[in-house]
Amino acid sequence: MATILKADNLEKVYRVGKVDVPALRGVSLAAQEGEFVAVMGPSGCGKSTMLHLLGGLLTPTKGRILIDGEDMTAASDAKRTDIRRRKIGFVFQRFNLFPTLTAEGNLRLAERIHGNGADDPGHRREILRLLRLEDKMHHKPLELSGGEQQRVALARAVVNRPAIVLADEPTGNLDSENSELVLKMFRELNNRFNQTIIMITHNPEAAAACQRIIQMRDGHIVN
Amino acid sequence: MDSLVVSNIRQRPLRSAISILGVALGVALVMLFTGLAHGMSDDLQKRSSNVRAEIIFTRPGSLQLTSSSANLNTRYVELLQKIEGVESATPVIRYFYPSGSFGVDQVEGVEWDGFSKMNNLRLVRGHAPNSPDEIVIDETKAARNHPVGSTLKVFGDKLYRVAGIYAPESGARAKMTLAALQDALEAPQKCTFIYVKVKNPDEQVAVAKRIDQAFPGNKIQFTREVFASIESSIPGLNIFLRVLVLLAAIVSALVIMLAMHTTITERTREIGILKAMGASRGYIISEIEREALLISFLGLIVGFALAAIAGFGIHKATGLIFSFGGWWALTAALIGLLGGALGAFYPAARAANLDPVNALAYE
Numbered sequence: 001m002a003t004i005l006k007a008d009n010l011e012k013v014y015r016v017g018k019v020d021v022p023a024l025r026g027v028s029l030a031a032q033e034g035e036f037v038a039v040m041g042p043s044g045c046g047k048s049t050m051l052h053l054l055g056g057l058l059t060p061t062k063g064r065i066l067i068d069g070e071d072m073t074a075a076s077d078a079k080r081t082d083i084r085r086r087k088i089g090f091v092f093q094r095f096n097l098f099p100t101l102t103a104e105g106n107l108r109l110a111e112r113i114h115g116n117g118a119d120d121p122g123h124r125r126e127i128l129r130l131l132r133l134e135d136k137m138h139h140k141p142l143e144l145s146g147g148e149q150q151r152v153a154l155a156r157a158v159v160n161r162p163a164i165v166l167a168d169e170p171t172g173n174l175d176s177e178n179s180e181l182v183l184k185m186f187r188e189l190n191n192r193f194n195q196t197i198i199m200i201t202h203n204p205e206a207a208a209a210c211q212r213i214i215q216m217r218d219g220h221i222v223n
Numbered sequence: 224m225d226s227l228v229v230s231n232i233r234q235r236p237l238r239s240a241i242s243i244l245g246v247a248l249g250v251a252l253v254m255l256f257t258g259l260a261h262g263m264s265d266d267l268q269k270r271s272s273n274v275r276a277e278i279i280f281t282r283p284g285s286l287q288l289t290s291s292s293a294n295l296n297t298r299y300v301e302l303l304q305k306i307e308g309v310e311s312a313t314p315v316i317r318y319f320y321p322s323g324s325f326g327v328d329q330v331e332g333v334e335w336d337g338f339s340k341m342n343n344l345r346l347v348r349g350h351a352p353n354s355p356d357e358i359v360i361d362e363t364k365a366a367r368n369h370p371v372g373s374t375l376k377v378f379g380d381k382l383y384r385v386a387g388i389y390a391p392e393s394g395a396r397a398k399m400t401l402a403a404l405q406d407a408l409e410a411p412q413k414c415t416f417i418y419v420k421v422k423n424p425d426e427q428v429a430v431a432k433r434i435d436q437a438f439p440g441n442k443i444q445f446t447r448e449v450f451a452s453i454e455s456s457i458p459g460l461n462i463f464l465r466v467l468v469l470l471a472a473i474v475s476a477l478v479i480m481l482a483m484h485t486t487i488t489e490r491t492r493e494i495g496i497l498k499a500m501g502a503s504r505g506y507i508i509s510e511i512e513r514e515a516l517l518i519s520f521l522g523l524i525v526g527f528a529l530a531a532i533a534g535f536g537i538h539k540a541t542g543l544i545f546s547f548g549g550w551w552a553l554t555a556a557l558i559g560l561l562g563g564a565l566g567a568f569y570p571a572a573r574a575a576n577l578d579p580v581n582a583l584a585y586e
Contacts, residue, residue, distance in 0.1 A: 057499060057579045078503060085501025096496045096583070100230030109227060113502045156500075 003066075004163055004196050005031040005054065010063035012049050023049040024060070025219035031164070034194035036186070038207035041216035047200045048168055050216070054198065055088050055166050056080035068163045085114060089157030093169035095149040097141040103128065103152045104137040107159045114160040127155045130192075131185050147178025154185055158195065165189070167199040171206055183209050228514045231486070238482060239518060245478025246522025246559050247529055249471035253555040254530035254547055255537075256467050260460060262546035266392075273393040274446050275342045276418035277427040280312075280434060283442045291317045293410040297401075299438065300417055306437060308430035310422045313337040314414035316404045317395060320378035330358070330377050331395040332404025332414075341420050342393050349387030355403035357386035364396040367542055379407075418446075468558060475522070475562030479515050483570040487511065494574050495582025504575035511571035512564055519563025523556055 012024040024046045031037055039047050052058040054065060056072050059080075065072040070083050090096075097106050107124045128134050131151040141149050150170060157165050167186070171179035183206050189195040199210065207213050215223035232239045280303060282295050293316045303312040315331050315338070322328035335351040338344070349371040352359055358377060360369060365388045369375060374382040377397060389398075405411050421430045431443050487494065497507055534545040 052580055055499070057583075081498070081501055081503050084499075085503075088501070090499045092499075092583070096492070096499075098227060098230075098493060098496070100234050101227060105227075105230075110500055113497070113500050113506060115506075 001032040001034055003030050004033040004035075004068055005029075005198070006064075006066040007050075007054065008064045010050065010053055010065070011061045012046070012053060012058065013061045022219055024053070024063075027063075027216075027219070027221050029214060029221060031196055031198060033163075033196055034190070035212060036190040036197045036210045037199070038210040038213045039198065039200045039216060040202065040204075040207055040213060045216045046219040047216055051166050051168050051198070051200055054164075055090060056084045086160075087163040089160070089162040089165045091150070091153050091157045091165060091167040091170045093172040095141070095146070095153045095173070097149055097152055097156070099141050102138050102140055103133060103144070103155075106141075106152060106156050110156045110159050124155075124159060127159055128152075130188070131155050145178065146174050147181050150174060150178070150182050151185055154182065154189070158189060158193075161193075163196060165195060165197045167197060169200055169202065171201065171203055179203065179206065227510060228517060231490070231514055232517060235486070238485070242478055242482040242518045243522045243525055245482075246475045246519050246563060247526035249475040249478075249562065250523055250526025250555045250559045251529040251533065252474075253468055253471045253558060254527065254551065255533060255545070257464055257551040257554075258530065258534055258545035258547045259543060260464060261548055261551070262544035265546045266544045270392045270394055271446070273342060273344075273391045274418070276313075276420045277424055277446055278419035278421065278431055278434065279416045279442075279444045279446060280419055280438075281416035281442050281444070291319060291415045293318075293405070293408055293413040293415050295414050295416060295441075297412050297414050297417075302438070303417060303419055303434065306430065306433050308421050308423065308426050308433065310420045311337065311341055312417050312419045313341055314401060314417050315394075316401060316408065316410070316413070317415045318378070318404060318408065329395040330397045330399060330404070332401040333398050334401050335359070335398070338398075338418075339389070341418060344389045344391070344393055346387045347390050349385070352386050352398070352400050352403070355400065355406060356381070356383050357403075358383045358397050358399045359387040359389050360385055360398075361392040361396045362388060362390050363392060364542070381407075468554060471555070472558040472562040475519065475559055476566035479519065479563040479566030480570060482518070483511060483515055483567045486514075487570050487574045491574075491577065491582050491585040494577055495579050495585065498577070498579035499583060507575040508568075508571040511574060512567055515563045515567030515571075516560060519560050522563070523559040526555065526559060527552070 007027060007029050010024050010027040011022070014021045014023055027050055039050070041047050049058065053060050060073060063073065067083055068087050072080055072083060075083065098109065101109060104124055107127065108119065111119060125134065125137065128137055131154060133148060133151055133155065136144060136148055144152065171182055174182060186197055186199070187209055190197055199206070201207055214221055280299065297314045300312045300314050303309055313334055315333050317329055317331050319327050319329045346359065347362065358375065369385055371385050371388060373385050375385060375397070377383050383399065401414065405413060421427045427445065431445070435443050494507060530547065534547070537543055538545060
């Protein structure tokens with residue numbers, strides 16, 4: 001399997017007033033195509049910072065990130081945005097759906113941003129059907145449960161077939177039943193479509209569903 | 224339509240409506256002011272073009288745009304008729320008086336038979352003024368609820384009876400007998416100017432020269448030059464209109480800028496989501512500009528409707544005439560759209576440059 005993600009010696013220092021706060025202190029990792037990886041650790045250990053760096057939302061103070069062979073760190077903001085658009089899908093703890101759009105509308109927006117001219121209702125419906133949302137296509141987020149909203153968010157993240165899905169505590173705002181359903185969807189995407197997923201989680205049960213667990217502490221990978 | 228732009232506008236109906244009205248106000252102001260200037264100008268030119276006389280004979284300084292004096296002796300009428308090339312001459316007093324409609328209005332004192340024959344006027348209803356308290360009015364004035372037999376306060380407290388209605392419109396909308404206006408102004412045997420009709424219009428310049436030679440020290444004008452547009456008669460009117468257009472554009476831009484700034488502040492997290500989804504700066508700017516342009520476009524339509532309704536209402540209430548031209552409508556449209564686009568640009572650029580991580584964390 002090809003290496004789809006590679007991070008070398010990542011460091012990230014935040015400047016807070018006159019104080020430098022190191023969030024990452026030299027993190028290296030790699031993910032193979034089709035891997036489902038969990039990242040665990042206490043609050044403040046740098047998990048989210050690492051995820052944001054991998055997604056190109058932040059630039060590292062030091063280090064290098066390769067996404068499917070493309071160097072994020074040397075890229076301009078416009079180039080990083082372009083790589084993110086083509087190769088990365090995000091799922092957030094707070095769902096982050098557009099409240100004024102329906103479920104299908106959120107997916108169509110992702111397709112429009114992707115900019116390949118695709119307007120594929122069939123593909124959207126297939127994704128929504130896979131995530132058991134086919135009868136929720138025309139519902140707005142306020143009309144959906146938490147679990148349904150997160151599944152719509154997951155659908156939006158994968159509609160453009162990205163190389164990697166980065167998920168930041170996707171079950172953090174869900175009850176156990178919905179958490180299990182969402183994790184099941186993640187596993188299905190991983191198994192059926194060989195989707196590479198890197199997921200931050202505090203939930204040991206969620207982590208147990210993954211093929212590999214990375215433990216972090218104080219800005220380092222410890223295990 | 225499941226569109227982010229449309230749904231964002233619908234999500235805040237009151238704010239969207241206020242923004243649309245702000246743009247509409249700028250558009251309506253441009254349309255109303257330019258419409259009024261052109262309407263009055265077109266009306267003046269239409270009435271002026273129905274004056275058949277080629278020459279106006281008057282005293283220097285006695286005839287201005289909104290004032291006049293009766294200081295020309297009417298004996299010149301007979302003398303002018305003897306000039307070679309002159310077909311006929313008729314005296315006119317033009318009197319301006321304060322009026323509620325437009326600040327000032329005018330009435331003419333004429334010898335109806337000679338005046339109507341010279342200018343091809345006909346009475347469509349009633350009869351010519353025979354007594355000092357009778358006037359005739361044109362059809363436009365009559366349409367404002369002044370039928371034959373009704374009374375009008377022309378100037379002062381005296382009521383005049385509408386004896387007849389004439390067509391086409393020519394000069395002042397109300398005319399009384401020359402003698403009646405001479406009495407009212409205590410100017411016996413005086414007039415403001417004398418219309419001179421020449422036998423051959425091609426020889427009007429030559430006739431004017433003869434008149435000038437015969438009666439030096441007076442003012443001789445050609446009607447084709449005197450009755451120019453209001454724009455050329457009022458210095459600075461064009462500048463005023465252009466400044467007005469600029470102010471309207473600024474109003475539209477400021478309204479949109481404020482609306483977009485508030486909208487973007489409220490939707491900071493959504494902008495962060497767009498960035499996380501890979502939306503480029505250009506995409507974010509274009510989405511915000513599209514929203515602003517849609518608001519501006521709706522403001523345009525409302526503005527045109529407002530101008531049409533207000534123009535109709537003002538015309539009905541005051542008699543002021545509006546003429547809405549295509550060129551100014553296009554200008555107003557461009558102002559509305561460009562003002563909106565420019566007003567949204569700064570908030571859009573700021574949104575595009577937001578830090579995505581901070582934007583995602585925004586509450």
